[in-house]
Amino acid sequence: EVQLVQSGAEVKKPGESLRISCKGSGDSSGPYWISWVRQLPGKGLEWMGRIDPRDSYTNYSPSFQGHVTISVDKSMTTAYLQWSSLKASDTAMYFCARTNGYNYLFVYWGQGTLVTVSS
Amino acid sequence: DIQMTQSPSSLSASVGDRVTITCRASQDISNYLAWYQQKPGKVPKLLIYAASSLQSGVPSRFSGSGSATDFTLTISSLQPEDVASYYCQKYNSAPPTFGQGTRVEIK
Numbered sequence: 303e304v305q306l307v308q309s310g311a312e313v314k315k316p317g318e319s320l321r322i323s324c325k326g327s328g329d330s331s332g333p334y335w336i337s338w339v340r341q342l343p344g345k346g347l348e349w350m351g352r353i354d355p356r357d358s359y360t361n362y363s364p365s366f367q368g369h370v371t372i373s374v375d376k377s378m379t380t381a382y383l384q385w386s387s388l389k390a391s392d393t394a395m396y397f398c399a400r401t402n403g404y405n406y407l408f409v410y411w412g413q414g415t416l417v418t419v420s421s
Numbered sequence: 422d423i424q425m426t427q428s429p430s431s432l433s434a435s436v437g438d439r440v441t442i443t444c445r446a447s448q449d450i451s452n453y454l455a456w457y458q459q460k461p462g463k464v465p466k467l468l469i470y471a472a473s474s475l476q477s478g479v480p481s482r483f484s485g486s487g488s489a490t491d492f493t494l495t496i497s498s499l500q501p502e503d504v505a506s507y508y509c510q511k512y513n514s515a516p517p518t519f520g521q522g523t524r525v526e527i528k
Contacts, residue, residue, distance in 0.1 A: 337517075339465075346506075346508060346519055346520075346521050346522040347457075347459075347465065347508055347510075347519040347522075348519070349515075349516055349517050349518070349519070352515075361515050363515075363516045364516075397464065397465070399465075405512055405513070406510075406512040406513075406514075406515065406517030407455055407467070407470055407512045408455075408457070408465070408467060408510075408512075409467055409476075411464045411465055411466070412464070413464055414464060
């Protein structure tokens with residue numbers, strides 16, 4: 303059984319940096335991608351970007367390109383979502399999600415990390 | 422980019438009612454259409470993939486249909502535990518766009 307466990311809630315000030323994590327366990331034998339999905343308060347789901355843990359290749363939504371960075375550790379078990387300079391508009395819930403195979407069908411989800419950016 | 426448009430944005434129905442949600446893609450996506458359920462304060466859950474295939478463990482009252490640009494999620498007999506937001510999503514290529522969501526409530 304695949305499980306994704308995300309890091310805890312964060313409260314930050316505008317301009318600060320932040321990195322949140324998503325640690326996977328269970329079946330990692332086949333190919334898969336890890337994506338990050340944003341959910342603004344009371345709103346819908348937005349795909350931000352994805353990474354292939356095997357080669358660290360990334361693909362971003364144009365809406366998020368240049369504002370966030372997705373990475374993975376060398377063990378390929380933990381994915382990260384990073385901001386260098388947070389804005390109040392980044393206040394949201396962030397989910398990591400994993401596919402089975404090279405597609406964008408999100409079979410497994412992390413529990414979510416709430417990021418609050420406020421002065 | 423391909424846009425995904427759901428309707429209605431919200432609905433209220435009685436327990437036991439048949440509920441239908443539609444999703445329209447701005448271009449042909451074949452059958453690369455998934456439906457997710459998100460209960461209030463919870464994590465999204467995959468219900469249906471390939472437009473009509475039920476994910477393991479999902480109750481059989483949920484079904485999906487459609488192809489190309491027009492798709493439907495049906496709950497054959499609405500239950501109290503089905504109160505949630507439902508999202509369609511195209512997943513064949515980037516960006517994997519979600520619909521704006523449909524909120525389902527009990528009347």
